[in-house]
Structure formats: C-alpha cells, structure tokens
Amino acid sequence: MTESEYDAVVVGARPAGAATALLLARAGLRVLVVDRSARGADTLSTHALMRTGVLQLSRWQVLDRVVDAGTPPVRSATFHLGPEPITIPIEPTDGIDALYAPRRTVLDPILANAAAAAGAELRYGVAVIGLCRDRTGRVTGIVGRDAAGNAFTARARITVGADGMGSRVAQWVDASIERAGAAASGVVYGYWTGLPLDGYHWYFRPGAAAGAIPTNHGQTCVFVSTTRQGLRDAVRDDLATGFGRMLGAAAPELVDLIGASAPVGPLHRFSGRAGHLRRAAGPGWALVGDAGYFKDPISAHGLTDALRDAELLARAIIAASAGDEAALLAGYQAIRDRLSMPLFGVTNAIASYSWDTPTISSLLRQLSAAMAGELGEVRGFDDMPASAMCLAAS
Secondary structure (H helix, E strand, O other): OEEEEEEEEEEOOOHHHHHHHHHHHHOOOOEEEEEOOOOOOOOOOOOOOOHHHHHHHHHOOOHHHHHHOOOOOEOEEEEEOOOOOEEEEOOOEOOEOOEOOOOHHHHHHHHHHHHHHOOOEEEEOOEEEEEEEOOOOOEEEEEEEOOOOOEEEEEEEEEEEOOOOOOHHHHHOOOOEEEEOOOOEEEEEEEEEOOOOOOEEEEEEOOEEEEEEEOOOOEEEEEEEEEHHHHHHHOOOOHHHHHHHHHHHHOHHHHHHHHOOEEEEEEEEEOOOOOEEEOOEEOOEEEOHHHOEEOOHHHOOHHHHHHHHHHHHHHHHHHHOOOOHHHHHHHHHHHHHHHHHHHHHHHHHHOOOOOOHHHHHHHHHHHHHHHHHHHHHHHOHHHOOHHHHHHHHO
C-alpha cells in the first residue's frame, strides 16, 4: 500500500470540494482531491447560481470560464403566482450584470481544473474505503482504492468530506444531525431546446411548483416538483406521463411550449430527501457542501451555498495552520449555521407544498431577504482576516 502526506485531503471533486481545494491550493497548501466518479461526469442538479455564487466565481477569477463555455446570461427572474407574471430584472452590482446556470458538465470541470492549476492533485475513479486515525481518535487522512484496484493511504492535517448528502465521511466521523427538515420535494426535470423564454422562470400553484432555467447548448432545464407522495402517485405508471401531468398542474403555460420544442435526453427523477444541518467539523475533519448542509432543491440555492461554505471552510483551514484549529473550525460552523438557518427554514416551508398563493408570496419574500442577507455577509469576506472572522463567530 502506498502512502503520501498532504496538508488537506478533500473527498469529493464537485463544486464544494473543488472550490475548497482551489482556495487551499492558492494559499500554498498541499491538497489531494479524490472522487469516485469520472472527470466531468453529469449529476443531478438545479444548475441555477444566485448572485452570491456568481460573485464568488468572479472573485476567484473563474466566472469568465463559465461565460466562455457558452453559459447564457440570466438578466431577469419571472415569478408566476397568479394571472399576471411578475418580472424582476437582475440589477448590475458588484461588477456583475447577470446570473448563470451552467450544466454540471461545465461548472464542475472548470472548478476542478482551476484547483489543479493552483497546485492541487486530483484523482478520479477513487473509492474511499475508510479514514485514518491516530491514538486519540483524531482523523489523520483516508484509505482509498484507485480505479486499478490499488490501495493507498493519504495522510493529512485535515480531511474534508465533500461527498454529498449521503456522505460516507459524515457517517464515519458520526457527524450528528443538528437540524433536520420536515418536508421534501419530489422532482422530475429534463432539457429542451428552442424554448422562447428569457431568464429564470419560477411557477407556483397550490401543491406544486416548476421552473425553467436556461443553461448551456441552447437548452432550458424544465423541472416540476411536488411532495414525495405526490411524485410517487404521479409517476406510478410512467415517468413521462407523470411529468406531463405534474407540469400541467404546476405550470400549464409551459405544457404547450415544451410540446413545440425539442427534448434533449431522458427525464431525470429525484425522489426527495429531507434537509439536514450536520455538525460541520471535529478533530482532523470537516464537512462542506451537501455533506454538511443539504436543503430541499426547491429554492435552487444549493450550488450557491456550496460555494459560500467552501470559502468559509478554506479560510478557517488556512488560518488554523497557525492558530487554534478547534476554535476556527467551530467558527466556520457558527457562520455557516447563522447564514443557513433563515434559508433552511423558509425552504422547508416552501417544500411542504401546504401554502396558498398569498402564503407562497410571503415565503418568497422571506427567501429573497435571506439571500440578500447572505450576499451582504459574503461581500465582506475579503475585508476581514479568516482568523478574526471565524473566532468572532465561535
């Protein structure tokens, strides 16, 4: 068995893990990133980036690569809550005049390549089969098996679990769930070309929701969601028939539009999973992205929060190389939780699908306020040293 040493090992090369590795490597840390999937593989996703996520990609100097990949700019968001749609323009600010919703086959490699260019080592097709620990129980790295079946050990000062909502790292460190959601959406989505829509479109009818999200290659991602039981009932016989039935209930305006457009590829189904906030860190380990904080996809805010938390965690790890690791990681969790709780709560309420039109209008205003508060905090990240930011929050 081969063995190597790093400052940090990141399990998962999706946006949360790749962004964490990017920032650590740019700070001069020796970083290994492992992922069980193939480089550039697609995955379930809401695609949409909100302003905070776009701001961070711009600040990290990778937004231009998203734009150069042909990701269309989103300059408005239209809400369909009643007979008259409400369109809200995306006002230019922070040097950003648009939002973006890249395919994961575009965004994930861009972030991974940026991490590699910064000096991180990336290995794909790796199965992590366990964690290393010292005599005190502190996590000291991973045990993995590469695509050829060769076992290896990678030691590190910190091991980061960025391996998704079913995180094995979280299971192995017994990271407790400190807040659990009570509701969950069942979602079906697919891609169409030629839809005559501009910007993001969000549809809400009692008991169902839908959206149209412009993405790469001239395609629009169209999704429809309802309760988990509602999804099971709708698709019991056939996914395509169920999708059409659900879309007719949530966004009848879209039914004829997609009927006149060309579908691209199969439909995708997400059966739903209640959200969670797990303990974010412990001796020698930390969680980021869905591994530590997963909320229902109905808010389309998961990618944005993954990038936010990647920066929070990277700053804490960098500062911990010369400071109090336990306090800094506790500060990371404190900030993550403070920023997440308003989003988590309102998303859980929307995912209940128990609202009427006046109630969903109020919930969407709450969601917008929570996103604005998060943006204000992230704007200030560069103005405060990581050690002061994390310690002040702990």
